[in-house]
Amino acid sequence: MSTPKRQVHLAAHFPGVNSTTVWSDPRAESQIEFASFEHFARNAEKGLFDYLFLAEGLRLREHKGRIHDLDVVGRPNTLAVLAAVAAVTEHIGLVGTLSSTFNEPYELARQLATLDHLSNGRAGWNVVTSPDAFHGANFRRGDFLDREDRYARAAEFVSLAKELWNSWDAGAVVADAAAGRFLAEDALRPVEHRGPHFAASGFFNVPRSPQGSPVIVQAGDSPAGRDFASEHAEVVFSRHASLEDGKRFYRDVKGRLAAWGRAEDSLKILPAATFTIGDTPEEARDLARQTALAQVGPQTAIAFLEQAWARDLTGYDPDGPLPDIDPDYGGAGVVAGRANAATAGPEQVRRWRDLAAAEKLSIRELVIRLSARESFVGTAAQIAETIDRHVQERASDGFVIVGTTNPYGLDGFVEKVVPELQERGVYRTAYDAGATLRDTLRLTAPREARVAVG
Template sequence: MTPPRPARKQIHLAAHFPGVNSTTVWADPRSGSQIDFSSFEHLARTAERGLFDFFFLAEGLRLREHAGRIHDLDVVGRPESITVLNALAAVTDRLGLAATVSATFNEPYELARRLASLDHLSGGRAAWNVVTSSDAFTGENFRRGGFLDRNDRYTRAAEFVATARELWDSWPEGGERRRFAHHGQHFAIEGEVTVERPPQGHPVVIQAGDSDEGREFAASAADVIFSRHSTPEAGRAFHADVKRRLGRYGRRPEELKIMPAVTYVLGETEAEAREKAALISRQQVSPQNALLALEQVWGRDLSSYDPDGPLPDVDPEPDSTLVQGRVRVADPLAVAARWRALSEAKGLSIRETVVEATARHSFVGTPASVAAALEEHVATDAADGFILVPHLTPGGLDDFVDLVVPLLQERGVFRTEYTGTTLRSHLGLPAPVWKGGTP
């Protein structure tokens, strides 16, 4: 008798609403509003039509600045994330709804209420992407300003998540609400929660930090990691490292899903896909954007340089404050050295160097080859799934859902229908154990 074929590892998919970075091709005539609700609705409905696990919204708490001016790639006027997701709960049925919310500039009681409310209104589809900040520039918008030392941001985040879970557990489903009391390093609160325990028990927790502290925090507290490691080698190393950490917290590997952010370009042939990818890259890195990217590394005003000319022969200023509100380049001198070597080896201009160094697409090819590559990544433990970041708003996900998803379904690695109603069920995550005592 032929032994049964082992089940193929299933792929998890999520959709990231584009914008607030150079991924978006703003100049494309198909690029729509980043603010109108119709754009959010279109992308969310497309993701649900494709049976995706969740829809993901980033959040910025302050408009970034470049040389004292608002950064051109920022979206000005975008609504607050949880507000948008509450509206999307009314026009979707199964799609998970994930909001990025800072654990540095919020408080556990208020955020726990808001996330529990979203979970109730959506029937158990809420998720929270936990982010941290030690950025005094962003903190100026808040009462305590830049009070938080960088070394404390993950200790506060860990206590924040634990406290939110205590609050969600303080009112069991079908039971009487209980008073809560939490007294820790960062929070000393007590009282009663005004919203019943969420349908999922706890909304899904997503985390995106890549430092050692961030990986440890994810292993201890997260359900999903929003990873930046999209190449097979880097993905497998990251996947193995984080999954290995779970045991020290009494968790199993399947209790944490690793989903890198990825981009894709499809063509009828491999050659056509490569040509489209090259065009998109050049659209993403306009002459102006090339100089902005260069200034982020160099920390200097380089507006007098020709984007089609050579790289600057001056060194970066590592302690520059030219760019505010963006993640600082960790080692600008090393990055500049790599870019110079690349430019000299290939005879590239400033713009061509930035395109070559930064504008890389994760998956480029025909629908069949992209589907095969996605399956290979997941089958070899380079990822558990992917958060797709399209380059167009709001229709950038349409071709993937129409052309790639059916092939993944034919391969037996992606669902053909939703089998559950909650985001936890889509992700295959266990229900959280109620820790408040006997209901």
Template sequence: MTSRRQVHLAAHFPGVNNTTVWTDPRSGSQIDFASFAHLARTAERGRFDFFFLAEGLRLRELKGRIHDLDVLGRPEALTVLSALAAVTDRLGLAGTVNATFNEPYELARRLSTLDHLSDGRAAWNVVTTSDAFTGENFRRGGYLDRADRYERAAEFVRLSRELWDSWKPDAILAYQSEGRFLRQDAIGAVEHRGTHFSIEGRFTLPRSPQGRPVIIQAGDSGEGREFAAAHADVIFTGHGSLEDGKRFYADVKGRLAKYGREPHQLKIMPGVTFALGDTEEEAAENAAAIRRHQVGPQTAIAFLEQVWGRDMSAYDPDGPLPDVGPDLSEGVSQGRVAIKDRGAVAAKWRAMAEEKNLTIRELVIEVTGRQTFIGTPRTVARLIDEHVREEAADGFILVPHLTPGGLDEFVDRVVPLLQERGVFRTDYTGATLREHLELS
């Protein structure tokens, strides 16, 4: 009998964006450690592979105004994860750290420290930026072109791995058995002269229980896909539908052979959301209510302004789209991924609004709908299994709409059904994140 493809699951801390419903009385702090601990412990109770933290290096602005509730704060990821290592036992701990505004030796050391503190559960989500607005918080500013940022990131990852691998696996045993001085060949010297980095020296930490941290990459561009195929262990994508997922899956997995890699060596895990109900109708109602709370009046106008490039604050969010066309002369949003071809997006939005008779807010809800899986727990379990079985994904990174208790219902009601289907672990069989992800 052929074994069923196993589902991999991770939990994303919601953070500051319009996924989170802040008006819900159950919504808590995203700074208090208790919030991080609650979500991480829930994910571990559900036998998830890892807990995932995003990063924000500058508060995002729209025409000089801070929005998106960024004022709630964005703690530094590796500090939070180091604290979580003490209150979890098996759960992987993944942090987003920017490869444009950090240095390899220092970051490799911080990640290796987390890997040792957690007994081999650390992961690094590699992100880049060519955004000069974000770069103003750093010495180098936004000096990197889009293509150059991936070149720097690739060199960064290669050098980090060289540092992590520079200690021989038995170096500590040699030290313990031979006295206070390590053999000269126990720790290799790292000498690197590259386009972006120049290093000569020895790393300060031995290899961790999993060898080195897991590498995650988030992105959908051709450059991002190629970077993931060459360097990543996990790719975090935005493809939630079955057909889009299958196309993305086939494309990225098909790139691995040129780098001497096998398909199982890269896990594809889209970020997804969910809305549950005791019936399909109740789940649909819950999803609609969540979407309406995610897109309040101010958020609806802010989204419109990102596309129109104009001050739209005078317009009623519950009224029709204005007759005025978009100003395409310059962007108005800073600290975000730029919207490509705003004119085409505006035309598409207008056609949709006219066809469905949508208000501004209803339109934004329509185009930013977040619930990927909607239904009873049994329906959602079936859909998740189907996506993995049909090779649209290897698993999913769940982004709940509530901080910190939004994952509880999924763990209590959906995970047991996945286990019942024989596609998700009933207990951890390994100790490290690499073992959870079945990475060789």
């Protein structure tokens, strides 16, 4: 008897604050107007995706002291958008990025539990551990967390949120024709927490949500991030999308689960990937090249190198060779507000120079190479086959699909690749009736919180 094929899980990433999105595309529309979010959400639901995913920007990026407007500028509040999207969808999960550094557990737990109720159990939280003073300047904290401290704060934050969500039993609110609605005896427990980062006292004021608690998503890749994921996360938004790299990451993170008494399927690993579909492989490769040139225009190429060189490179030709000067290692930098903006060290610069010389790459061509996400390029059947292989060989449990235009970038995938996956028998043909996000992801009941009390 043959073993059933592993099923593919898919999430849809709304265009975010990065150079993946081609805002110069003539079909590109507003990143603020609700019509963009509505089209994207309805189309992802048409494609039977597990959930849609919104990133969040808490401050405008800056470059050389000015607003960096090459990617995207405005970014509305994530929870407000997800609440609105809940009203125009029925099945798809709603996952938003929300910082554990610049929020408080009680208030965020209330907001997420409320979204879970409003959506009938479709809410998820992508926990990010923002460390920097640039974003902190807009918050009472007004400073930053050392990188070794941010996961300690996040762990306490998530544990306390879980304790708040779990303080209501299922069915705690009882309806009675004569007495109206009342609390069942001993169905609600007070929360008393005093820890290094947070305090909470009293009763949580939102009843237990339809799926027990929102699904926890996380994207950290450091050793501390992987440990955090193995304890708390139910989905990992990974950058390890190639087959062999994905297998290594999959084994490492899922190998940590047993220490927390967790099974392999209690955590889904979904790397991010873009796609380009052509009627032939050759057409797909040509379209992918055109897209890359649109994503990394001349200004973007120079800006990328300036972030690494930490100095003004305006005078250099983006279609010419790399700068003949070294990075300003002692400088203050030119970029603020970009995640993972790193200054190149001597060895990294040497490797870039060697690569550019060996392959005769211009600045722009090198930046395209360095900034490219994992991308599926080919016919719809080829892309479906690649996705299926990753899942069957345990390089991932599926993918977060990132379109390159807003809001229509997902349309081709839904129209062409999804039917191919269904034909292979590895993707649903309908949502389960009444399913929560946890059900759709085939996750177990939420784990009880373990809160460290100081």
